[in-house]
Each structure stands twice: as structure tokens, then as C-alpha cells.
Amino acid sequence: MVRFTDSNTLIGNDRAKEYKYWRNGINKVLKQYHLDYIDAPLFMHKNRAFPDNALGCYMNYLEVGNLIVLPIFEVADNCDDEVLELFKRIFPDRKIVSARASTG
Secondary structure, eight states: OEEEEETTEEEEEOGGGSOHHHHHHHHHHHHHTTOEEEEEOOOOOOOTTOTTOOTTOGGGOEEETTEEEEEEOOSTTOOHHHHHHHHHHHOTTSEEEEEEOOOO
């Protein structure tokens, strides 16, 4: 999952943790259209009750006007603090609040 931060820059899941075919494809598109990419932390949280969950995908943030609501997960091996600091650097003029995402 990727999103534009501005007209020339995408933010998305860390490409190093994505499937090789996807990483190669996005890199080709970035080069073809002269786009920049910010790799955001991603962690995989396994939950047998919810095998197809989105835990660890911070790209599910909500952006409304000057406000960004960033999901945090508060589970083992999360990247909550790292992602919050990254978003503060990327969006210095926005108000960023975190919201605890359901972990099942």
C-alpha cells in the first residue's frame, strides 16, 4: 500500500519487507515517473484468530485537512514510536495524533 505525501513523493511499506515482484514493480514505476519513495516501517503481527489482519500497516492512516490520525498497534515488536517520529518529520505542518487500532 502506498500513498502520496506530495505530488512527487510516495510513502509506503518498507520495500525490503515486500515481495520481490512488488518491490521490483514499484521501483520500476518510481524510476519511470521520477518519483521519490519513503520507506515506512512495517511489522508483521500474526494472529490465528485474524489471519488476514492489517496489523503493522501504518499506511492505513487517515488524513483530513491538517490532521493525520496514525494507527498504533501496541503489540509486541511494533514500530509505533518509530513511525510517529517519521510522520512528524514528513508532515511538520500537520497535527498528528495516534489512535489505537484494534488488535483482535
